[in-house]
Amino acid sequence: MLTFLKGCWRLVSRGSRWYYAWLALLGLMIAVGLAGYARQSSRGLIATSMRDQVSWGFYIGNFTFLVGVAAAAVLLVVPAYVYQWKPIKEVVVLGEMLAISALVMCLLYILVDTGSPLNLWHIFPFVGSPNFPYSMLVWDAVVLNGYLLINATVVVHILYKLFHGQEYNRMVVVPLVLLSIPWAVGIHTVTAFLYNGMAARPYWNASILAPRFIASAFCSGPAILLVLFQVLRRTTRFPISDEAISKVAELMAYAMFFNLFLLGAEIFKEFYSGTEHVVFTQYLYFGLHGHRAVAPFAWIAVACSVAAFLLFVIPRSRRNPVTLNLGCGLIFAGVFIEKGMGLVIPGMTPDTLGEIYEYTPTMTEWMVAAGVFGIGFLIYTLLVKIAVPILEGRFQAGMAEPLPAAPEAGAA
Amino acid sequence: MRKSLPVLQGGAPGEAAAEASDLSRRDFLRTAAGAAAAAALTACDVEGMLRRHFRELSRDDVAKLLARVERDHRKRFGDKGFKVSNMAPRPGVEFAYGLDLSRCIGCRRCVYACVTENNQSRDPQIHWIRVLEMDKARGVDVMESDVYYEAEQVPRPGKFYMPVQCQQCRNPPCVKVCPVTATWKEPDGIVVVDYDWCLGCRCCMAACPYGARHFNWTTPSIAPEEVNPNIHVLGNRVRPKGVVEKCTFCIQRTRAGRYPACVEICPVGARKFGNILDAGSEIRYVMDQKRVFVFKEELNTRPHFYYFYAT
Numbered sequence: 001m002l003t004f005l006k007g008c009w010r011l012v013s014r015g016s017r018w019y020y021a022w023l024a025l026l027g028l029m030i031a032v033g034l035a036g037y038a039r040q041s042s043r044g045l046i047a048t049s050m051r052d053q054v055s056w057g058f059y060i061g062n063f064t065f066l067v068g069v070a071a072a073a074v075l076l077v078v079p080a081y082v083y084q085w086k087p088i089k090e091v092v093v094l095g096e097m098l099a100i101s102a103l104v105m106c107l108l109y110i111l112v113d114t115g116s117p118l119n120l121w122h123i124f125p126f127v128g129s130p131n132f133p134y135s136m137l138v139w140d141a142v143v144l145n146g147y148l149l150i151n152a153t154v155v156v157h158i159l160y161k162l163f164h165g166q167e168y169n170r171m172v173v174v175p176l177v178l179l180s181i182p183w184a185v186g187i188h189t190v191t192a193f194l195y196n197g198m199a200a201r202p203y204w205n206a207s208i209l210a211p212r213f214i215a216s217a218f219c220s221g222p223a224i225l226l227v228l229f230q231v232l233r234r235t236t237r238f239p240i241s242d243e244a245i246s247k248v249a250e251l252m253a254y255a256m257f258f259n260l261f262l263l264g265a266e267i268f269k270e271f272y273s274g275t276e277h278v279v280f281t282q283y284l285y286f287g288l289h290g291h292r293a294v295a296p297f298a299w300i301a302v303a304c305s306v307a308a309f310l311l312f313v314i315p316r317s318r319r320n321p322v323t324l325n326l327g328c329g330l331i332f333a334g335v336f337i338e339k340g341m342g343l344v345i346p347g348m349t350p351d352t353l354g355e356i357y358e359y360t361p362t363m364t365e366w367m368v369a370a371g372v373f374g375i376g377f378l379i380y381t382l383l384v385k386i387a388v389p390i391l392e393g394r395f396q397a398g399m400a401e402p403l404p405a406a407p408e409a410g411a412a
Numbered sequence: 413m414r415k416s417l418p419v420l421q422g423g424a425p426g427e428a429a430a431e432a433s434d435l436s437r438r439d440f441l442r443t444a445a446g447a448a449a450a451a452a453l454t455a456c457d458v459e460g461m462l463r464r465h466f467r468e469l470s471r472d473d474v475a476k477l478l479a480r481v482e483r484d485h486r487k488r489f490g491d492k493g494f495k496v497s498n499m500a501p502r503p504g505v506e507f508a509y510g511l512d513l514s515r516c517i518g519c520r521r522c523v524y525a526c527v528t529e530n531n532q533s534r535d536p537q538i539h540w541i542r543v544l545e546m547d548k549a550r551g552v553d554v555m556e557s558d559v560y561y562e563a564e565q566v567p568r569p570g571k572f573y574m575p576v577q578c579q580q581c582r583n584p585p586c587v588k589v590c591p592v593t594a595t596w597k598e599p600d601g602i603v604v605v606d607y608d609w610c611l612g613c614r615c616c617m618a619a620c621p622y623g624a625r626h627f628n629w630t631t632p633s634i635a636p637e638e639v640n641p642n643i644h645v646l647g648n649r650v651r652p653k654g655v656v657e658k659c660t661f662c663i664q665r666t667r668a669g670r671y672p673a674c675v676e677i678c679p680v681g682a683r684k685f686g687n688i689l690d691a692g693s694e695i696r697y698v699m700d701q702k703r704v705f706v707f708k709e710e711l712n713t714r715p716h717f718y719y720f721y722a723t
Contacts, residue, residue, distance in 0.1 A: 044630035044653045045612075046536065052626050055617040115612020115627065115654025122465075122592035122609055129465045129593045129609075137591035137615055199711045200585060200621035279555055353542060353576060353623045354554040 004163060007395055011402050012385050019385075026378045033371010036364045037112060045115055047364040053357035054348045056113070058365045061340030062372070063109035064191060065220070068213065068339055070102035070147065071188040072221020074180050076248065092177060093158055093391065094232070095225060096151040097383040099184075103148040105376035112368050136194040143187045150180050155383070162390050164397045188213045195347065203280035203347045212262045213339070218255030219308075220335035222248050223328040230321070236388050246319055249327075253312040256331065260309055263302075283356070284346040293358045294345055297337050304334030416537060417559075420566045422519040422679055465593065466606040466646070474498055481649050488650070489636040496643045499667045501600035507661050507716060508601065509672075510684035510698040511575060514721040518543055518566040518573030522674035522683065526577075529662060529673035530648040531640050533632030540659040541577040541674060542623060548572055552707075577674075578603060578624035578659035579707060579715035586616035586625060586658075595656070601688075601716045602661050604646040610655040617656060621708050625658045661685070688716075698722075 015023075040047045050057045073095040111117055122128035123141055130138045154176050158168045192210035199205050226248055232238045270281040282288055284298045311317045311327035318324060350356045361369075389395035395402040463469070469477065482496045523541045532538040544557035548570050557574070567573060584603050587595055594609040595616060617625045631653040643649045644664035651657050662672035666685070675683040686693030695718075698704065704718035 044628070046629035051629065052617065052623070055614040055627060110613075113613070115614070115656075116610060116652070117612075119592070119609065119611045122594070122611060129468075131588075131590055131593045134588050135591040135615070136589065137613060141591070194615075195618075198585070198589070198619045200619055276553075276555055348618070350555060351623055352554070352621050353544060353559065354557045355559055355623075 003397065004160070007399070007402055008386050011389060011395065012382050015385070022381065023378070026374045026381070029370045029374030030378070031371075032367050033369075033374060036367025036371060040112070040364055040368060047362065049359050049362045049365065051357055051359075053351040053355050054345065054359040056344050056348065057359050058341065058361040058369060059109045059113040061344040062369060063106050063113070064213075064343060065336055065340045066102045066106045066109070066376075067144070067188055067191045068217035068335065069221050069224060070099045070106065070144075071184040071214075072217040072219075073098040073102065073225060074151070074184045076222060076225060077177055077181060092173075093155055093387055094228065094384075096155050096180070097380060097387065098221075098225060098228070099151045100148060100155065100383065101376045101380040103144055103151070104379055105372050106144055107148075108372045108375060112372065136190065136197055139190045140187075140194055143183065143190050147180070147183050147187050150176055150183060154180070155387070159387055159390050162393075163395065185214060188217050195343070200352050201347045202277035204343075206266065208262055208266050212259070212266070215255055215259040215262055216335045216339050219252060219259055219305075219331045220339070222252050222255075223332045223335075226252075226328050227325060230325070232384070232388065237392060238388065245324075249312060249318045249324060252331070253309070253318065256305065256309040256312055259335075260305060263305075279350055280346045283349050284342060288350065288356055291349075291356050291358050293360055294341065294349075298342055301334045301337035301342055304330040305338070308334060417520060417523065417539070418562060419521055419524055420519045420563055422517040422566055463608060465609055467596070478645060481643070481645055485639070485641075485643070485650060489634075489639045492636070492639055492641040494641045494643060496645055496649065497664065498645045499664075501598050501602075501667065503599075504687075504689055505600045506688045507580070507666060508686065508688040508695045508699075509580070509661065509717045510695050510702075510704065511717070511719050512682040512684070512722045513572060513574060513719055514723045515680045515682035516543075516573045516575060517680055517682075518545060518561070518568075518571070519679065521677045521679060522575060525673040525677035526659070526662075528638065529640055529665070530660075531632075531634055531643075531650050532657075533628065533634065533651075534638070535633050536629060538626045538628070538632070538657070540624070540626065540657075541575050543573055543575045545571050545573055574719070575674075576622055576624070576707065577717075578661075579622050579713065579717040580659075580661060581713035581715050583712060583714045585619040585621065585711075585713060589615040589619040591615065598646075600667070602663055602666075603658065604660055604663065605656055605658060606646065607649065607651050607655045607657070612654040612656065614656065621711050621713060625656050627656050628653050 048057060048059075074092075076095045077092055111120070114120065123130050123138060125132075130141075132138045154173055157172055161168045189210045192213040195201070195204035196206070196209045226245060229240045229245060233240050267281065270278045279288060283291070284294055286292075287295045308327045308331035311323050311330070317327070345359055349359070386395075389402050463473065463477065466477075478496045478498060482494045485492070485494045485496070520543050523539050523543060526532070526540050527534070527538070530540065532540065542559050544554065544559055545561040545568070546553060546557045550556055552574060561568070561571075580597075580601050580603055582597075582601075584597055587597055587603060591613060592609060592611050594611065595603060595605045597603050612627070614627060617627060628651050632651055634650060639650070640648060642664055644660070644667070647660040647663035662670075662674075666672055671685055672683075675685045684694050684698050686695035688695055688699075690696065698720060699718065702720040702722055704720040706713075706715045706718060
């Protein structure tokens with residue numbers, strides 16, 4: 001155990017100049033985040049742009065988006081099993097490590113959003129008074145932490161076994177991986193229900209919300225993984241085949257179609273029936289009474305999603321690495337806007353009494369968000385840095401220290 | 413809160429207007445001192461942070477809690493003769509409220525009477541009552557209503573006014589969504605918040621269809637000479653930073669047999685209040701003799717707050 005930890009430390013503390021630069025950047029982001037959070041703690045959430053009218057904002061938007069990332073990363077496991085790719089366990093581990101990082105960020109976003117974080121223990125059973133089964137936030141806490149636990153168990157088990165030169169125990173990993181598939185759908189569904197169950201907010205109180213969450217998660221999560229796969233393929237000797245990447249891309253094309261279809265279905269219903277509930281969608285895309293802060297972003301999101309769909313649906317551009325990565329970037333941006341601010345803000349604008357308060361994040365919110373992303377990226381970087389040598393067999397029990405990596409390794 | 417709302421001179425008799433708007437101006441000037449003292453209040457709240465849920469407290473624990481709340485208030489505001497109570501709901505009492513839309517003139521005296529009675533923050537301003545100005549031609553249409561109307565004199569031609577505060581639902585969405593049961597419905601119909609227990613996640617604010625729940629985005633500031641020393645621990649005690657608060661039908665008054673402050677101040681008698689289980693009460697008279705409706709009935713919240721048109 002001690003040699004394992006020592007080896008891990010050696011792995012994460014050594015790397016190329018680019019690796020150190022990356023760590024320094026993440027350290028800077030975390031420092032900025034801490035400074036922002038210190039200001040928010042002393043002054044209160046008034047340091048954010050949230051007010052009674054729009055009582056959730058950037059933090060909860062990012063939280064929602066990242067739940068999608070966490071959910072979708074492991075959904076890669078489905079095609080992995082269905083299509084029986086060779087590098088199955090590597091895909092599982094990389095996907096689950098992304099899920100771990102995303103989940104940590106989700107929990108941090110909830111933490112920074114609470115007004116009295118010292119009271120967080122009230123949500124725990126026995127010591128606190130969780131409002132179970134009525135409160136969707138309690139459900140969300142249960143499923144997110146459960147998902148974190150499943151993923152952490154699988155990752156640690158596989159890596160530890162490999163470190164000792166053994167195959168992972170199928171009796172442990174296969175059931176957990178299979179469980180993680182419905183659980184992944186579960187975390188995003190419960191998060192959707194958190195909004196969906198609120199009859200006071202017609203924009204969220206639509207049955208299409210949870211399906212839309214899942215569809216967009218199928219787009220954004222794999223987009224991140226595709227880019228990561230290519231980075232790892234360059235920087236390590238990781239065996240990820242072209243076929244695997246193009247199969248994921250093909251599945252993403254279906255997901256993108258479904259995502260746009262559901263969006264279209266909602267837009268039609270809102271504008272054709274034109275009830276008083278149309279105001280929220282109207283605010284999102286066109287603004288209301290001259291308030292247009294969100295509209296440009298909403299259109300950027302639509303443009304990104306449509307462009308990415310076109311790039312992915314045409315086989316030639318899907319197979320070309322340049323257009324593939326462009327498409328990944330576009331769909332990531334599109335879903336980030338749509339499932340973040342594009343979900344939270346119009347849900348609350350206008351507010352329940354018809355008041356329009358235009359929300360735009362303050363500097364403090366950007367700083368805190370940078371810190372949370374910094375922590376998430378740092379966790380993923382360190383996990384990859386340890387996992388890849390183990391998966392490649394360069395770092396095993398009995399070795400005095402990890403073998404040197406392939407020349408360009410360590411840039412991850 | 414964007415700006416201070418004026419108390420408007422009504423077409424009906426009312427001399428309190430000038431005085432009240434004067435008060436709100438002075439409120440602004442006295443906030444700095446309050447903010448400094450507030451920091452101290454937060455620091456000594458460790459005891460409150462570690463206690464059990466309000467409804468699990470023993471008699472001794474409650475006594476300790478009341479003593480602590482009183483001590484905190486004395487420390488921050490000086491010896492104002494604070495009386496902190498936890499007066500329980502009385503059996504056979506279920507409060508209900510009636511609001512006569514045909515009488516309301518939109519003067520906002522209720523808004524400020526409520527602020528004074530319930531120790532709301534003066535900077536930033538927190539208002540538990542929001543008066544919506546609506547077009548007579550459109551009827552009750554919240555999406556087209558205006559809460560920031562300013563006028564030489566109210567009511568303005570072509571407009572009517574609809575004050576909205578906590579509707580004390582029988583089926584409260586805020587209670588359902590709270591992850592830590594920090595808010596609940598009392599047997600007499602009042603939805604209360606345990607300010608020491610609230611997490612500040614603001615789920616209840618997203619769930620409330622009436623905009624009735626308000627958040628302490630920063631430490632509330634109140635000048636010592638304006639603090640109401642008659643305090644209920646689930647009602648108008650001065651709130652800490654980072655928790656949600658709401659109208660409690662003036663729990664500190666109504667459980668002691670008095671009217672809510674908004675009922676008392678109303679210059680046109682548009683506000684009615686009483687025990688719905690008492691056949692002789694004012695509210696029962698309204699329900700028997702007038703035709704009442706509830707706000708956003710399609711959401712099935714089943715409010716204890718009724719609107720009616722008496723004339």
